[in-house]
Amino acid sequence: MLEIGGIKLESQVIIAPMAGITNKPFRQVLRKYLDGLICAEMVSDKGLYYENKKTLSMIEVAENEGYISMQIFGGDVASLVNAAKFIDQNSNCTFIDINMGCPVKKVVKTGGGANLLNDVDKISEIVSNVVAVVNKPVTVKIRLGYDSTNINYLEVGKVCEKAGASAITLHARTRSQMYEGRADWQAIKLLKEQLKIPVIGNGDITTLDDAIAMLEETKCDGIMIGRGILGNPWLAQEIEHYLKTGECLEKPTYQERIAQAIEHLESLVETYGEKIGVVQMRSHGAWYLKGLTGNGQARRNLNKAQTKEEMLKVFNDYLKELENIQ
Numbered sequence: 001m002l003e004i005g006g007i008k009l010e011s012q013v014i015i016a017p018m019a020g021i022t023n024k025p026f027r028q029v030l031r032k033y034l035d036g037l038i039c040a041e042m043v044s045d046k047g048l049y050y051e052n053k054k055t056l057s058m059i060e061v062a063e064n065e066g067y068i069s070m071q072i073f074g075g076d077v078a079s080l081v082n083a084a085k086f087i088d089q090n091s092n093c094t095f096i097d098i099n100m101g102c103p104v105k106k107v108v109k110t111g112g113g114a115n116l117l118n119d120v121d122k123i124s125e126i127v128s129n130v131v132a133v134v135n136k137p138v139t140v141k142i143r144l145g146y147d148s149t150n151i152n153y154l155e156v157g158k159v160c161e162k163a164g165a166s167a168i169t170l171h172a173r174t175r176s177q178m179y180e181g182r183a184d185w186q187a188i189k190l191l192k193e194q195l196k197i198p199v200i201g202n203g204d205i206t207t208l209d210d211a212i213a214m215l216e217e218t219k220c221d222g223i224m225i226g227r228g229i230l231g232n233p234w235l236a237q238e239i240e241h242y243l244k245t246g247e248c249l250e251k252p253t254y255q256e257r258i259a260q261a262i263e264h265l266e267s268l269v270e271t272y273g274e275k276i277g278v279v280q281m282r283s284h285g286a287w288y289l290k291g292l293t294g295n296g297q298a299r300r301n302l303n304k305a306q307t308k309e310e311m312l313k314v315f316n317d318y319l320k321e322l323e324n325i326q
Contacts, residue, residue: 012215013225015030024271040058043055043058049082071097075111098130099113142160142168150174158195166197192221201220234252269281282303
């Protein structure tokens with residue numbers, strides 16, 4: 001059991017916020033397999049301030065979505081506070097998360113994301129002021145530090161805890177590492193030892209064994225899965241089931257994977273329209289087919305598909321190919 005800010009979650013498994021990925025259609029897919037917390041894609045504080053239509057749609061959470069965390073990013077204290085207050089009053093999400101770990105240049109250059117790790121006093125000001133104006137529990141996602149010469153996650157974690165954060169997620173890489181190299185799980189262990197609030201471990205969980213190893217090695221309160229879930233929502237189910245029962249689930253069949261891909265496509269098109277839905281599905285489709293026999297041509301055809309019908313034909317043709325191989 002994982003408790004954050006007085007809210008008891010059903011699972012220690014959390015899905016990371018991923019820009020352009022953890023939107024409503026993908027969250028609907030994930031919820032079929034996961035009881036735990038799902039983090040929506042991050043939203044811009046400025047986008048909320050100017051009431052950008054796309055940004056406003058990103059904070060919508062359906063009644064049946066379960067536990068959802070809404071993550072905000074930005075580099076201005078007042079703007080972040082206002083964004084958090086807006087979400088608190090206008091979104092059905094469960095938690096508000098402050099992004100202090102995004103390494104992407106367009107986020108960092110605004111003073112947000114991992115750039116905030118360079119100013120601990122500002123971090124304290126942001127967290128304390130956000131906590132003061134919202135009713136939802138506030139969490140923070142950080143990295144080890146900005147680069148290898150500025151490793152300050154322990155200081156940042158303590159500052160966030162003192163300022164009122166209800167939990168900390170540590171992606172155990174520096175900003176300069178981006179997503180390269182191995183995550184430093186020992187850092188997660190050290191942070192857990194020094195904080196009283198829950199610590200969520202993030203980095204390099206792509207299998208059940210990875211999840212078990214992180215929990216055992218770090219003693220963290222929960223684990224956050226990011227890229228490992230792409231095309232593989234069953235991973236969350238597999239981990240959750242094992243942690244609750246000690247039993248290993250069967251891997252999904254190729255029929256189940258393709259059927260889920262088609263369902264995901266339908267949801268994307270219904271939500272965003274055919275043009276945008278098909279474009280988004282190109283990446284997801286390739287992820288769903290990853291590792292299946294002879295998927296190269298099917299993946300190339302998915303990338304060229306312009307309509308939902310063309311994409312459906314690719315999936316169904318490939319399904320027939322696989323059936324003929326068996």
